[in-house]
Amino acid sequence: MTQVIVQAATGVDLVEAALDAVCGYPDRFPAPAPTRGPVSIRFLVPGRSGVVSALKGLADAQAVPGVVDAAFTITPGRAFERRHSSSDRLGYVITVGDNAPARAEVAIAKMHIEFEARP
Structure with a gap:
């Protein structure tokens, strides 16, 4: 549920962002979208x-x-x-x-x- 709430509020997919960070792609962390x-x-x-x-x-x-x-x-x-x-x-x-x-x-x-x- 938290993932859905954060994505609805910011446009950021927490799972994708976490995988990017773990895989060494921190520069791909998306900027939050306009709410x-x-x-x-x-x-x-x-x-x-x-x-x-x-x-x-x-x-x-x-x-x-x-x-x-x-x-x-x-x-x-x-x-x-x-x-x-x-x-x-x-x-x-x-x-x-x-x-x-x-x-x-x-x-x-x-x-x-x-x-x-x-x-």
């Missing part, structure tokens, strides 16, 4: 534990203007135990440009995780 505006990230944190039955709304989130990356980080069938830590993040959206924070909120609100019914 495309603020960058924002929001995480999808479910309010409960359980077995994931479905992931919905990713395409809708990706269609929000300004979204440069969006994904779920869990798959259906996997058990999830809420721990009240960063491991609770089961999805994210990254936005860039004017109103990036508001657009990130709109995009993350379109993503939903459904859980199997509890017995």
